[in-house]
Amino acid sequence: MTEHTSRASGPGGPPWQRWLAAPPAVARLPWLSSAVVLLIQLVGSTFASENQERADHRVDLDVFGYALLTLGPALLVLRHRHPPLAAFGTAAVAAAYFAAGYPYGPIFLSVVVGAFGAVVAGHRHAAWGALGLFWGSLLLTGHWLYRWLPPDDDGPAPWGFGGAVAAWAVAVLAVSELLRARREQVAREQAEREAAERRRADEERLRIARELHDVLAHSISVINVQAGVGLALLDSDPDQARTALTTIKSASKEALGEVRQVLDTLRSPGGAAPRAPAPGLARLPELAAQAERAGLTVTTRTEGTPSPLPPGADLAAFRIVQEALTNTVRHSGSRTARVLLRYAADELELRIDDDGPATGEGTVGGNGLVGMRERAAAFGGTVTAGPREDGGFRVTARLPLRRGGNGETTERGNGETT
Incomplete structure (x- = not known):
């Protein structure tokens, strides 16, 4: 309970930020999140097509449009292994989608996820370049190439739209950088905890090794001396030899007791108190x-x-x-x-x-x-x-x-x- 509380209340901000910084294993599966993005883009763009076809003079979705909506999430599957490719690929697909005159809709989502994945993976320049490519293509098609691109009766895009896209790109990059820094902090803290655990384990092993060395070295030295005495006096002075053997028995018994006590603490760390007081x-x-x-x-x-x-x-x-x-x-x-x-x-x-x-x-x-x-x-x-x-x-x-x-x-x- 104590450990859970410390993790929940530790540094790192609100729960959603901690979740994004260290998501569960299932959330890190690229195909699963890509499938979610695909579903949102297909459903959302279909509704957008029905509303924008006449009012905003956009082209109705066809096979090529649905192919572009599918290609972006498909590229997201590669974002863990090839983040720059996923970032530039989704930006290029979205640029082609809008250049073809298809309705505005959630195709922006694949661009966001691609750029986010690149920044978190440490490829911030690729993310910036991909969003810059996407924004530049919108300005180019909305203010110059619209004359030759569908739909036929389309006019220039409002400048406010380009500004909104730029602000949106900056926000995506800022949030991505924040989460990247938080993820690096989580990784550092985890590495420090693991290093501290290894140090504690090494210190405990060293303590046990010292204890065993001291117990065994002293007892075996006594046994060695008494064994030599016993061998030397075995024929000439059997009583003294018997005394030496008694000493060997006593020293070995005491050594076994202390070794057993040390090994008991090794087998059950943090468990019951030792049966005999420490010397x-x-x-x-x-x-x-x-x-x-x-x-x-x-x-x-x-x-x-x-x-x-x-x-x-x-x-x-x-x-x-x-x-x-x-x-x-x-x-x-x-x-x-x-x-x-x-x-x-x-x-x-x-x-x-x-x-x-x-x-x-x-x-x-x-x-x-x-x-x-x-x-x-x-x-x-x-x-x-x-x-x-x-x-x-x-x-x-x-x-x-x-x-x-x-x-x-x-x-x-x-x-x-x-």
Whole structure:
């Protein structure tokens, strides 16, 4: 209902103008509208012939006259593919009709439709030329050639008639230009809407890709480390190997749950709310525990008074920390990492440090860092990452806050207050 109302009340003028600017499919069939024009010309000209034959000294319609009345609408069938031909053809047919002395009547209609079609199709010069040809032929036959053309007792046409035809041609061109401009505007608006829809779809695909990357990269890194531990200790320390397998099971179960939640939103966009709340900074202790199972000791510290993040930014902050720790597990020889949450008056600073050195297993700076920067940028924040002078590596993210404040500093080791 909302969409229908916005379309009906949007820019574009009265309903008839919107209809002409974007007519329904059936109205765009050239043969159908041409048949309507043919019917109007035949019926209207027949009545005109009965009234004008004696009073206005016009020639009665014969086979040639009806052929001309039919030829104009027949040319209109070509106006979508060959607009100039239809415009000039209908103008020439109408000029021949009046030169033959047949009654004035609705044969003007085929000229109007032909010129209108040419202007709307972008061939305005052809429309102007066709109407100029038609008007010039009326002046020529009405003020000079009438002596040699039927009917025999015909006199010169009044000059007012030529002026009326000129005014009529100008009006046709003006309305045609108005509708052409309106149709181009409708086409632009439609293209902009389609482009916006494509952008929204691309952004949604990118969001889902980032979410899947973060979930899978972290979980698979934990699984990879624990699988190596389990294989190494399978014979010498079965209990420790069993612990590694338990960690693998737990990490894979959690990853499957988060992937299922992401896919549920993909299958039913705008549908029911997710069954589990999205991860946030409140789950940092769980994240630290997972990293510990992968062999990485994580210490978290909070400075300032924790303040709420805008909707979605809490998830972005969590994923940034998660990705930074995943990169430490995968690319750093350090088995410790430090996470700092610093709340200022208007922003949250996240700082993730490890002491290095890099292990050479891949390179830091691929999709993970790109994803972190995109997540932060979506909420007006920034992410910087690079090696420190002492050989370690640091990721720093800044996210705007709704409100903030300074307060006490607390420290946690693997999620526990010390």
